[in-house]
Each structure stands twice: as C-alpha cells, then as structure tokens.
Amino acid sequence: MNVEELLAQYAVGIINFSGVDLSEANLSGVKLCGVNFSKANLSIVNLSGANLSEADFSYAKMNVARLSGANLTSAILNHSSLNVANLIRADLSRAQLRGASLVRAELVRAELSRADLSDANLNSADLREATLRQANLRHANLSGVILKGASLVGANLEMANLNAADLCRADLTNANLRDAELKQANLRHANLSGADLSGANLRWADLNDANLSWADLSGAKLSGANLVGADLSNANLTNASLVHANLIQAKLIRAEWVGADLTSAILTGAKLYSTSRFGLKTEGLICQWIDLSPTGDRSIIQKFDTEDPQDFFNETPPTIQIIVDTALEAEANFALAGAYFHIAQEYQLLKQPPSMEIGCRRTVFTFRVDSDVALLPTACLAILPFKDAVNTQKNIELLLAMIDKENISPLGGKTSHRLKQLTTAIAQAISQAQIIKRTKKNLHLAAKIKFFQAPTQIILTNSSAQTLIVYDNPNFGKRFINSSNTEMTFSGDISSESVTYPLPALNSLIDFVNSFHYVNE
Numbered sequence: 001m002n003v004e005e006l007l008a009q010y011a012v013g014i015i016n017f018s019g020v021d022l023s024e025a026n027l028s029g030v031k032l033c034g035v036n037f038s039k040a041n042l043s044i045v046n047l048s049g050a051n052l053s054e055a056d057f058s059y060a061k062m063n064v065a066r067l068s069g070a071n072l073t074s075a076i077l078n079h080s081s082l083n084v085a086n087l088i089r090a091d092l093s094r095a096q097l098r099g100a101s102l103v104r105a106e107l108v109r110a111e112l113s114r115a116d117l118s119d120a121n122l123n124s125a126d127l128r129e130a131t132l133r134q135a136n137l138r139h140a141n142l143s144g145v146i147l148k149g150a151s152l153v154g155a156n157l158e159m160a161n162l163n164a165a166d167l168c169r170a171d172l173t174n175a176n177l178r179d180a181e182l183k184q185a186n187l188r189h190a191n192l193s194g195a196d197l198s199g200a201n202l203r204w205a206d207l208n209d210a211n212l213s214w215a216d217l218s219g220a221k222l223s224g225a226n227l228v229g230a231d232l233s234n235a236n237l238t239n240a241s242l243v244h245a246n247l248i249q250a251k252l253i254r255a256e257w258v259g260a261d262l263t264s265a266i267l268t269g270a271k272l273y274s275t276s277r278f279g280l281k282t283e284g285l286i287c288q289w290i291d292l293s294p295t296g297d298r299s300i301i302q303k304f305d306t307e308d309p310q311d312f313f314n315e316t317p318p319t320i321q322i323i324v325d326t327a328l329e330a331e332a333n334f335a336l337a338g339a340y341f342h343i344a345q346e347y348q349l350l351k352q353p354p355s356m357e358i359g360c361r362r363t364v365f366t367f368r369v370d371s372d373v374a375l376l377p378t379a380c381l382a383i384l385p386f387k388d389a390v391n392t393q394k395n396i397e398l399l400l401a402m403i404d405k406e407n408i409s410p411l412g413g414k415t416s417h418r419l420k421q422l423t424t425a426i427a428q429a430i431s432q433a434q435i436i437k438r439t440k441k442n443l444h445l446a447a448k449i450k451f452f453q454a455p456t457q458i459i460l461t462n463s464s465a466q467t468l469i470v471y472d473n474p475n476f477g478k479r480f481i482n483s484s485n486t487e488m489t490f491s492g493d494i495s496s497e498s499v500t501y502p503l504p505a506l507n508s509l510i511d512f513v514n515s516f517h518y519v520n521e
Contacts, residue, residue, distance in 0.1 A: 003027060010035065028066075038076075048086075143181075198236075213251075233271075251296055262313070271296035274370060278317040278463065285309050316465040320367040320379050322386070323457040325476050328356070328363040332451035339385040339446050346436050347381045347429070349374050354382075363451075372462045372516035376400075376422060377429035379458055379470060384433050385446045388456045392471040393430050399470065399509055400426065422513075460512070468504055468512040 003025050006017065015034055021041040031051040038058045046066045056076045063081055068088040075095045083103040091111045098118050105125045113133040117140050124144040134154040143163045147170050156176045163183045171191045179199040188208045196216045204224040213233045223243040230250045237257035242265050249269035258276060264284035271291045287309040293299040304312065328336075337353075344351045354365040369378050376396050383392045400423055437443055446452045455473035462468075503509075 023061075253294075253296060267309075273300075276317070276370070277313050280313050282310060282313040285313065287313075316461065316463050318369045318372050318375050318463050319461045320369065320375060320382050321459040321461070322354075322365040322367075322382060323459070323476075324363040324365070324386070324451065324454050325361075325456065325473075326363065326451055326454040327360055328358045329451060332446075332449050335446040335449055335452075336385060339443050342443070343381055343384060343436055347378075347432055349378050350381050373422065373425065375460045375462060376470070377425040379460060380426060380429040381433055381436075383456070383458060383471075384436065385443055385452055386456055387447070387453045388458075388471065388473055389433070389437075391473075392456075392458055393433065395471045395503060396426055397430070398503055402503065402506055402509060403513070462512060462516060464516075466512050468508060470504070472502060474502075 001020055001022070006022070007030065010032060016036045017040060018036050018038045019040060020037065022045055023041050023043045024045065026046045027050055028046045028048040029050060032055060033051055034054045035052070036056045037060050038056050040060045042060055042062045042065055044064045045062065047070050048066045049069045051071045052075055053071050053073045054075060055072070057080045058076050058078045060080045062085055063083045065082065065085045067090050068086050070090045072090055072092045072095050075092070077095060077097045077100050079099045081101045082105050083101055085102065085105045087110050088106050088108045089110060090107070092115050093111050093113045095112070095115045097120050098116055099120060100117070101121045102125050103121055103123045105122065107125055107127045107130050110127065110130045112135050113131055114135060115132070116136045118136050118138045119140060121141045122145050123141050126146045127150050128146055129149045130147070131151045132155050133151055135152070136156045137160050138156050138158045140160045142165050143161050145162070145165045147165060147167045149169045151171045152175050153171055153173045154175060155172070157180050158176050158178045159180060161181045162185050163181050164185060165182070166186045167190050168186050169189045172195050173191050174194040175192070177195055177197045177200050180197070180201070182200055182202045182205050185202070185205045187210050188206050189210060191211045192215050193211050194214045197220050198216045198218045199220060201221045202225050203221050206226045207230050208226050209229045211231045212235050213231050214235065216236045217240050218236045218238040220240045222245050223241050225245045227250045228246055228248045232255050233251050233253040235255045237255055237260050239259040240257065241261045243261055243263045245265045247265060247267050247270050251271045252275050253271050253273045255275050258279035261281040262285050263281050265286070267285060267287040268289060269291065273292055273294050273296065287304055289301055289303045291298050291300070292302050302312070340350070340353060349369060350367065352368060354367045357364040367378065367382050369375055380393050380396060383389045400419065403419065455476040456471065457469065457473065457476050458471040460468045460470055
C-alpha cells in the first residue's frame, strides 16, 4: 500500500491499517485521527506535524521516524519501537507508551503530561525541557537520559532507573521516586520539594543547590552525594545513609534524621536550627562550624575544634519522664489529651505528645525535647496537669538556687550567663504555667480525676545520658489496698505544699548541668 491508497481509504472511513508497511513514506501534515497502525512498519516514516490523536500504534515499528510537532494526544503506543525517533515538540499528553522503546529518541520540549510510560525504555533519550506532569514512569529505564529543565511535577518514577541521568534544573515537585535508581545522577538546582525519595539510591548523585525541602528521604542511599548548599529543610532523612556525603552549607532546618549515618560526611557550615542532633552515626564527621540561627543567617554560629563534633552530635535525646504511681484509665487518658493539647498551644516546646507506657501499677510519660536547656523549663509545663505540679516547680527553682548559693562554677567560663539563661527560661515557664492553669478548663477537669492526684516522680535525662530526679513524691511507691474496701489510699497527704521534698545531691546536680550542650554559643 502506498500513501495515496492509504489516504483514499481513510477518507471513506477506513481506519484499520494494522500491520501495513509504510517504511520511509512521507505523511507529514496528514490528519489520521483514530487510525489503527498496530504492528505496522513505520520505520523512517515522516509524520512531522501530523494529527494522530487517539491513533493506535501498539507494537508498531517506528524507528528513526520523524514525528516532530505531531499530535499524538491519547494515542496508543504500547510496546511500540521508537528508537532514535524525532519527537521534538510532539504532543503525547495522555498517550499510552507502556513498555515502549524510545532509546536515544529526541523528545526535546515534548508534551507528555499524564502519559503512561511505565516499563518504557528511554535509555539516553533527550527530553530537555519536556513536560511530564503526572506522567507514569514506574519501572521505566531512564538511564543516561537528558531531562534538563524538564517538568516532572507529580510524576510517578517509582523504581525507575535514572542512573547517570541529567536532571539539572528539572522540576520534580511532589514526584514519586520511591526506590528509584539515581546513582551519579545530575540533580544540580533541581526542585525536589515534597518528593518521595524513600529508599532511593542517590549514591554519588550531584544535588548541589537542589531544593529537597519537605522531601521524604527516609532510608535513602546518599553515600558520596554532593549536597553542597542543598535545601533539606523539614526533610525526612530518617535512617538515610550519608556516608562521605558533602553537606557544606546545606540547609537542614527542622530536618528529621534520627538513625542517619553521617560517617565521614562533611557538615561544615550546615544550617541546623531546630534539627535533632541525636541518634546519628558521626564517626569521622568533618565539621568546623554550623549555623544555628532560625533563618540560617549565621547570626548564631557554633564552632568546633577537632573533637567537638563528636560531643555535639551525640546519640541520646534529652527526655522528661513523668512516672505516675497508678494505672491510666480511659477517663484520665481523655482528660490528659485535652490538657496537653491546650498546653502545647501556649508553650511550643511541648508541641510533641509524650510516649506512654501503661502498666497495671504505674504509667510512664516520656517527653522528648530539642535541647538540654529546655529540660528544666519544659518539665515545669509537662507536670502541670498533675497535683504535684506546684511542688515540682518549687524543686526546680531550688535546684538553680543551690548552685547560685554555693557559688560553684559547674558551667565553665560562662557560668553567670548560662545560669541566668536557665533561670530566665524557668521563670517564664512557671509564669506561663500559672496563666494556662487559670484559663484552660481542661486542667480543671483533670484536677478532679483521681489519676492526676497520684504521687509522681520526674526524671530528666540530658543529651550526655546523665539523669536527674528533680521531684520524688515521698508517697511514691507506697500505695496499698485497704483490706476493708478497694479504694486506693496513700500514707500521708500528697497534696500538702508545706512538706519539704528531697532534692538531689549537689554533686549530682552539678554533673548533670555541667554536661549540658549549649547551642546558642
């Protein structure tokens, strides 16, 4: 069949040309909407500017075909062969290309939004400035592909092979790259904001100045990656491998990276405001200084000598434990949730809910805080729903008074400044506690429930794994069941504010405070 015969038959409504051989034919500019070219031989055919919307090219041979500017919207090209084809500026939006072969195809500025390219082979294809918004590229082979400046917003690249791909300045906002292969990929200046890269292989990838804010990189492999100047603010790097990674001046503000491996990584100049420094592997970490300012403007710099980074990036999160000498019942659990919700509204350092261990005899609440300095003031608020709150706050005030009274210098050369810092923070916390207690009804509800009247013990653990019991109710552990009834009783009045509660030994207090890590100096 020649071109004239094809067009004549199409003109009278015939659209089925399955298996036809039109290799090297010139069909530029023709209109063949909905035509069936499945299993056809269209190699080296010229279809430039043709309207082929909704046409069926499944299993067709279209190698070295010219399709520049062609309209292939919603076309079916499943398992077709388009190797070295010219698809520059072609419109393939919503096209089906499952399992298609596009090796070294030219797709510069092509439109592929919502196209299905799952399992397609695009090895070394040129997709510069192409649009692939919400395209399906799951399991696709994109090794060595050129995607400079391409838009892949919301695209599905799960388990795709992007090894050595050029994605410089590409937009991958909210893209799905779970378990994708990106070894040695060029992602310089790429926008990966909100992208899912969990489990992705980014070894030796170039992410210089890339935007990875809010990205999920949990379990990702970033060994040897170049992350110089990259924005990783609010990113999830939990259990990520960053061995030998270069994070010079990377923005890691509020990033989560518990369990991350930073062995031999370079972290000099990184911005780490409100970023956890616990649960990290830091052997051989290279870091001369970091930026701890809220906006990353270098207004708060932490400098290190040779050994300091190991001490700064430690493995113990500061925690506050409230141990309640009774089991938690449903009514108390409900009241507690409401109480901590309202406290968190007024006191941001208590924004994370506690973990709970509920036993038949005792209940343990564990609060994790961002810094050692926040331990004592946050404890003043964490205990607020309980009847022991006032006495706990008094004990905490007395602890600092002990240091001040003895004129001891456990805090190094900056004793006066650090002690004042702690004292001010505690005073502010207690003041806030008084306001919250007056204005929040949930706390009044909690006060009427027996659970919140039980004796408590408050234990602080700092980032050096040292513990301090700041409050221990004398009746803690002395609960017994009256044989005449089943009511729970305590020996003594646990609510009495006239009772003097024991304070920790002075040397224990000094050791505990002396091992604080101060991040604002």
